[in-house]
Amino acid sequence: MSDLPSRVTINEDGPREGFQIESATIATGQKVELVDALSETGLKEIQVTSFVHPKRVPSMADAEEVVRLVRMRSDVRYTGLFLNEQGLRRALATGRLHIRGSISLTASAAFLARNQNATPDGQRQARCDMVRLLQSEGIPVDAGGVNAAFGCNFEGEIPLERLMATVRDVFDLADELGVRIETLGLSDTMAWATPKAIRSAVGAIRSRYPDVRISLHLHDTRGLALANALAGLQMGVDDFDASIGGLGGCPFAAHKGAAGNLCTEDFAFMCEEMGIDTGLDLERLVAAAELAERIVGHPLPGSVKMGGLLSRYRAAANAA
Amino acid sequence: MSDLPSRVTINEDGPREGFQIESATIATGQKVELVDALSETGLKEIQVTSFVHPKRVPSMADAEEVVRLVRMRSDVRYTGLFLNEQGLRRALATGRLHIRGSISLTASAAFLARNQNATPDGQRQARCDMVRLLQSEGIPVDAGGVNAAFGCNFEGEIPLERLMATVRDVFDLADELGVRIETLGLSDTMAWATPKAIRSAVGAIRSRYPDVRISLHLHDTRGLALANALAGLQMGVDDFDASIGGLGGCPFAAHKGAAGNLCTEDFAFMCEEMGIDTGLDLERLVAAAELAERIVGHPLPGSVKMGGLLSRYRAAANAA
Numbered sequence: 001m002s003d004l005p006s007r008v009t010i011n012e013d014g015p016r017e018g019f020q021i022e023s024a025t026i027a028t029g030q031k032v033e034l035v036d037a038l039s040e041t042g043l044k045e046i047q048v049t050s051f052v053h054p055k056r057v058p059s060m061a062d063a064e065e066v067v068r069l070v071r072m073r074s075d076v077r078y079t080g081l082f083l084n085e086q087g088l089r090r091a092l093a094t095g096r097l098h099i100r101g102s103i104s105l106t107a108s109a110a111f112l113a114r115n116q117n118a119t120p121d122g123q124r125q126a127r128c129d130m131v132r133l134l135q136s137e138g139i140p141v142d143a144g145g146v147n148a149a150f151g152c153n154f155e156g157e158i159p160l161e162r163l164m165a166t167v168r169d170v171f172d173l174a175d176e177l178g179v180r181i182e183t184l185g186l187s188d189t190m191a192w193a194t195p196k197a198i199r200s201a202v203g204a205i206r207s208r209y210p211d212v213r214i215s216l217h218l219h220d221t222r223g224l225a226l227a228n229a230l231a232g233l234q235m236g237v238d239d240f241d242a243s244i245g246g247l248g249g250c251p252f253a254a255h256k257g258a259a260g261n262l263c264t265e266d267f268a269f270m271c272e273e274m275g276i277d278t279g280l281d282l283e284r285l286v287a288a289a290e291l292a293e294r295i296v297g298h299p300l301p302g303s304v305k306m307g308g309l310l311s312r313y314r315a316a317a318n319a320a
Numbered sequence: 321m322s323d324l325p326s327r328v329t330i331n332e333d334g335p336r337e338g339f340q341i342e343s344a345t346i347a348t349g350q351k352v353e354l355v356d357a358l359s360e361t362g363l364k365e366i367q368v369t370s371f372v373h374p375k376r377v378p379s380m381a382d383a384e385e386v387v388r389l390v391r392m393r394s395d396v397r398y399t400g401l402f403l404n405e406q407g408l409r410r411a412l413a414t415g416r417l418h419i420r421g422s423i424s425l426t427a428s429a430a431f432l433a434r435n436q437n438a439t440p441d442g443q444r445q446a447r448c449d450m451v452r453l454l455q456s457e458g459i460p461v462d463a464g465g466v467n468a469a470f471g472c473n474f475e476g477e478i479p480l481e482r483l484m485a486t487v488r489d490v491f492d493l494a495d496e497l498g499v500r501i502e503t504l505g506l507s508d509t510m511a512w513a514t515p516k517a518i519r520s521a522v523g524a525i526r527s528r529y530p531d532v533r534i535s536l537h538l539h540d541t542r543g544l545a546l547a548n549a550l551a552g553l554q555m556g557v558d559d560f561d562a563s564i565g566g567l568g569g570c571p572f573a574a575h576k577g578a579a580g581n582l583c584t585e586d587f588a589f590m591c592e593e594m595g596i597d598t599g600l601d602l603e604r605l606v607a608a609a610e611l612a613e614r615i616v617g618h619p620l621p622g623s624v625k626m627g628g629l630l631s632r633y634r635a636a637a638n639a640a
Contacts, residue, residue: 004516110637110640151630152637153633153637154633154636154637154640155637156633156634156637156638157634191627192630194590194593194594195550195590195594196324196593196594196595220623221623221626221627221628222586222589222623222624222627222628222630223546223583223586223589223590223622223623223624223627224546224586224589224590224623226543226544226546226547227546227547227549227550227590229547230515230547230550230551231550259623259626259627263543266542266543266544269542269543269544270514270515270543270544270547273514273516274514274515274516275516299619301621301623302543303540303541303542303543303544303579303621304542304543306541306579307511307541307542307543307579308541308542310471310512310542313471313473313474313476314476314477316474317430317472317473317474317475317476318476320430320474
């Protein structure tokens with residue numbers, strides 16, 4: 001375990017990942033309450049909403065209102081997801097968000113075709129257009145990413161060669177656009193990754209692009225998110241997306257395949273217990289997870305909020 | 321990940337771990353139905369019940385009846401837990417169980433004192449008495465174990481030195497009793513282990529006792545069971561207890577601290593996806609987990625039964 005980082009950055013995705021798929025209508029005030037609670041946990045980046053078309057994702061129709069009402073701390077970056085120019089304009093218009101560009105490509109052509117009615121060339125062109133738009137607005141573009149990096153429900157496994165070819169496409173496109181990629185995100189969009197695949201992928205990318213920081217976005221649909229995150233840590237990865245309580249899917253609802261992200265508080269707990277500094281207040285994270293659970297009105301998958309932190313047992317044992 | 325074993329043995333504990341803590345009365349026929357389903361999954365060892373006093377654990381009062389009704393396969397070992405002479409006599413009287421002796425000590429004196437009103441010396445004496453009884457009955461004793469191997473809710477962390485001292489006590493006692501320990505089980509009874517602690521412990525034991533097979537019994541109270549199992553695999557551990565569906569605790573009931581074991585089907589899925597042979601039929605395991613969930617009448621924590629295996633997606637992708 002000698003490559004474990006001494007410190008990790010955890011980027012909170014829960015409000016965006018979670019509220020977009022919850023079937024119940026969550027009140028704007030409750031979304032804001034959760035973001036405000038998360039702001040007090042030590043997190044440095046929180047994705048608060050998604051600027052998608054309200055007709056397509058009605059639960060995100062209050063995106064602007066959420067952003068307006070959040071009690072923003074100066075030491076936290078608040079972001080919003082945007083997928084097209086209209087979304088970007090809306091995010092910019094709030095005047096309160098940290099806007100950052102990324103060149104993300106999808107490793108599976110079948111996923112693009114079946115899920116987004118797009119081709120790899122079409123996606124590449126769309127990314128070019130977006131980056132040029134961001135550049136014209138003076139917005140930094142410094143990240144790249146690969147979606148469906150490990151496997152795809154329509155295409156099956158993504159072999160390492162394909163992943164590496166997609167990574168190369170991302171860097172080629174960046175070169176073409178004058179973008180310097182500092183962070184490369186690998187997204188296990190459909191939860192196909194294993195610890196072994198994570199280690200292979202991170203190792204291959206690190207050998208080829210030693211100066212790039214690797215970030216992982218891990219879905220927990222088949223329960224492997226934390227084990228996959230451990231494999232990332234063992235390879236020195238120190239940047240992770242995570243979701244409070246494991247928000248991002250409702251395992252007790254109809255859409256079984258859509259389980260949540262790596263659970264923020266469970267991952268932070270594992271890191272802290274191994275001496276990896278997260279900069280996070282575990283007690284407050286657990287309280288935020290409990291709040292998220294009350295807001296969505298059904299159990300969320302995170303374990304530590306049920307099993308309890310060890311700090312209290314330690315304190316009692318020391319006192320005894 | 322070069323130390324990953326090519327094959328692992330998974331010992332199923334679900335019927336015993338699960339039914340003993342479920343508050344609802346589970347019909348004997350349903351327990352038998354679950355064991356019978358598990359028998360068809362490729363598992364080679366299943367712990368079917370516990371011979372404890374029916375007044376203390378009423379849900380296990382039907383232990384003999386369960387054992388009598390199970391449709392036993394000749395290639396599966398069926399075991400039952402016994403903690404004292406009376407339990408052993410009951411297990412023996414069934415005439416249908418694989419009885420095996422183990423010398424297990426507890427690493428935490430505080431746990432012994434607070435939970436069992438016992439001392440380390442008292443526990444050692446009780447183990448001596450039990451082993452001598454087993455020997456007089458001609459029952460093989462070939463295993464050792466350490467409970468609360470990583471931490472204790474009453475005592476806090478179990479440092480590696482303490483764990484190693486307890487392991488040494490186990491081997492000393494075995495020497496004294498003429499027992500040769502082939503397998504040493506480490507039980508994370510109260511879910512204090514981390515992947516880092518697992519690696520340290522397994523490494524230290526392996527250095528000192530290179531010929532002993534190490535086995536892990538991991539509780540998932542704080543969500544780390546699968547990551548801890550991965551750490552074990554990475555150290556070459558190839559023997560694990562697990563529990564179908566994650567049976568062994570009810571995270572949605574009052575006793576929050578009692579979450580289940582490492583989930584059999586999730587662990588088997590992770591192993592198989594990394595090319596580690598489990599000898600298990602994943603589809604049948606998932607079906608057994610679904611059956612367990614129907615029997616207990618509330619959601620069980622396992623993820624793969626909700627997220628789905630990858631085999632069907634692969635088949636569809638190959639067909640496309």
